[in-house]
Amino acid sequence: xxxxxxxxxxxxxxxxxxxxxxxxxxxxxxxxxxxxxxxxxxxxxxxxxxxxxxxxxxxxxxxxxxxxxxxxxxxxxxxxxxxxxxxxxxxxxxxxxxxxxxxxxxxxxxxxxxx
Amino acid sequence: xxxxxxxxxxxxxxxxxxxxxxxxxxxxxxxxxxxxxxxxxxxxxxxxxxxxxxxxxxxxxxxxxxxxxxxxxxxxxxxxxxxxxxxxxxxxxxxxxxxxxxxxxxxxxxxx
Numbered sequence: 001x002x003x004x005x006x007x008x009x010x011x012x013x014x015x016x017x018x019x020x021x022x023x024x025x026x027x028x029x030x031x032x033x034x035x036x037x038x039x040x041x042x043x044x045x046x047x048x049x050x051x052x053x054x055x056x057x058x059x060x061x062x063x064x065x066x067x068x069x070x071x072x073x074x075x076x077x078x079x080x081x082x083x084x085x086x087x088x089x090x091x092x093x094x095x096x097x098x099x100x101x102x103x104x105x106x107x108x109x110x111x112x113x114x115x
Numbered sequence: 116x117x118x119x120x121x122x123x124x125x126x127x128x129x130x131x132x133x134x135x136x137x138x139x140x141x142x143x144x145x146x147x148x149x150x151x152x153x154x155x156x157x158x159x160x161x162x163x164x165x166x167x168x169x170x171x172x173x174x175x176x177x178x179x180x181x182x183x184x185x186x187x188x189x190x191x192x193x194x195x196x197x198x199x200x201x202x203x204x205x206x207x208x209x210x211x212x213x214x215x216x217x218x219x220x221x222x223x224x225x226x227x
Binding site for chain 2: 002004006031033035040041042043044045048056058091093095102103104105106107108109111
C-alpha cells in the first residue's frame, strides 16, 4: 500500500454516461498525475498537477475529459459522454517536490468498463 | 518523442533461475529511469529508481543497470521465486518534464 487511494476501484457504465473518479494523494503539497492503462500496455500519461495548478495535459486528454485538484489536495477525473474506447484502468500517481529521488507512488487504480 | 521498448514481452522460467529483463529508450536525455512491478488488476509498485548519473541500483535480489548513452537498462532478478510472478515495467520521464513514458512491460511467470 503506497498511501495513494482511488475511488471507486471498479466502475461499469453505459455508453454516453458521465463518470467521475477520485484520487487522494499521500500529502497535499506535491505533484499528482493521472495515467490511463489499457490491457497489455504500459500506462499512458494524461495530465498532472503541481498543488492546484494543472501544468500539463496530454493530447490523449480529449475535450470529454476534465481533471481538477481543488485546494491542491484530492483530485477528480471526469469523463463525459463515455465511449467504449474509454474502457481502461485509470491510475493516479503522486510524487514529492524535492522528495526522495522523485519516485512516483501509484494508487490501486479505477477500472472502467463502458458497455 | 520518447519511446520505450521492453523485451521480452513474456517470460516463463522455473523457480531458482536468474533472469534479465531488458528496456530500451530512444531519447537519452533522461534524468532517471524507474522499474515498477504490477500484479494483475493492481496498481504499480516502484522497485528501483536510477538517476542518470548512476550506473546501477540494487535492492535485495534485484539489480538494475543503466547505460544512458546507448539507451538501455536491464533488470536482473536473482534466484527467482513464484512470488516474483508479475508484470515488470520500466519508465522514463518525458524529456524536460515529470510525466513518465512507460514500456509495455514484461510479463514474468516463475514456475514452482
